[in-house]
Amino acid sequence: MALIFRTFIKFLLGILLLVLFSCKTQEFTKTGYFTAEVDKYFNEKEKVNVWLYRAFQPSDTGNTGLRKDSFYPLDRRMMKMAGLGKKGDKVLFSVVPETNPLYNMIAIKHKKKRFDRADFVRKEYYKAPYYEKDYSSEGMDIKHVYIPYAEKEGLSLLFYALEVEGSPKDKPLDKFEYLAKINALELFEQKDYKTTWQIFDCEDGERKNWTIHPDADLLKDRETIYLKLFDIYGPNKTISFFKLIKKNDVKEIQLKLCPNEYVLEYYDEKGVILDKSGFKVF
Numbered sequence: 001m002a003l004i005f006r007t008f009i010k011f012l013l014g015i016l017l018l019v020l021f022s023c024k025t026q027e028f029t030k031t032g033y034f035t036a037e038v039d040k041y042f043n044e045k046e047k048v049n050v051w052l053y054r055a056f057q058p059s060d061t062g063n064t065g066l067r068k069d070s071f072y073p074l075d076r077r078m079m080k081m082a083g084l085g086k087k088g089d090k091v092l093f094s095v096v097p098e099t100n101p102l103y104n105m106i107a108i109k110h111k112k113k114r115f116d117r118a119d120f121v122r123k124e125y126y127k128a129p130y131y132e133k134d135y136s137s138e139g140m141d142i143k144h145v146y147i148p149y150a151e152k153e154g155l156s157l158l159f160y161a162l163e164v165e166g167s168p169k170d171k172p173l174d175k176f177e178y179l180a181k182i183n184a185l186e187l188f189e190q191k192d193y194k195t196t197w198q199i200f201d202c203e204d205g206e207r208k209n210w211t212i213h214p215d216a217d218l219l220k221d222r223e224t225i226y227l228k229l230f231d232i233y234g235p236n237k238t239i240s241f242f243k244l245i246k247k248n249d250v251k252e253i254q255l256k257l258c259p260n261e262y263v264l265e266y267y268d269e270k271g272v273i274l275d276k277s278g279f280k281v282f
Contacts, residue, residue, distance in 0.1 A: 029090040029109070032068050034058050035226050035271065038242045040197050041066070041093060046109050047193045048092070048155060051182050053175070055097040058271070064102075066095040075106055078160050081135055082144045083116075084108050089156075101170030103141075103161035105179075110154035115146045125181040128188035132180070139163055141173055145180040149187035157183070195249075197242040201231065202258035208281050212253040218266055218274050219247045225266050225274065227253075232261040232278075257281045 031045035036057055041050040052066070059065025075094050079085040085108070092107040120131035135142035140162060147155045159176040200207065218225050229241035240262075243253060259281050266274040 037239045038197050050107050055099045056095050057098050064096045064098050066093050068093050101172035103172040106158040108156040115154050117146050128184040130184035147184045195244040207256035210257045214250050216250045223247050228265045230263045
């Protein structure tokens with residue numbers, strides 16, 4: 001009887017270890033940042049950013065939104081089909097857009113070992129290489145894009161959508177393939193990791209030099225804050241500059257701005273506004 005009991009205990013421990021190992025190999029990285037209005041995901045520790053769409057909004061609950069801590073119901077099954085989520089893989093996020101066309105996309109960072117792409121189709125976008133494999137089956141569109149970069153790094157983008165989702169003219173796969181192209185191009189051209197994002201609405205010759213001095217006091221009880229700079233157009237405002245600021249990196253920010261009125265806002269990681277001020281560039 002004692003032997004049977006010990007054998008049963010070992011069996012239970014084996015099942016527990018298997019479950020723990022399975023969870024471990026599909027874990028989310030804990031160091032990613034994504035905030036509303038900025039169409040880019042940042043991960044300083046993993047040294048990778050991912051271009052996104054404005055239709056993606058941060059949310060770890062509900063049927064839409066960008067999740068950094070939990071999967072959507074079919075995510076694990078789709079990852080297994082594509083051979084993703086193995087040891088060394090880091091899930092960056094899983095996302096469903098807020099508006100049509102609706103689809104799922106998962107981003108995964110590969111460490112040290114390049115992903116096996118022997119049966120992938122090689123493509124290029126302005127000389128930036130990326131690889132694509134189609135897993136589509138009846139009623140479901142499934143695409144895996146692998147983007148190699150640096151010496152041994154890689155980024156996987158996994159797309160899946162029911163064929164009945166949205167209108168055919170919305171072309172969700174086109175949306176995904178464009179993201180694959182621009183991310184391949186950035187990772188191909190990127191020399192140094194950047195924690196900033198900026199867009200302009202004027203020509204280069206019109207832009208003025210400007211210096212921002214971040215408020216270090218806002219980081220006394222925080223590790224990270226978001227700095228957002230908005231253009232003011234009458235009653236409306238549009239984001240033009242974003243920077244992720246960490247406690248050990250509070251220094252003046254040199255940038256170029258178009259002549260306009262601006263509002264500078266600081267946020268915590270939960271999206272709560274901490275402070276704001278305004279200025280004008282002539």
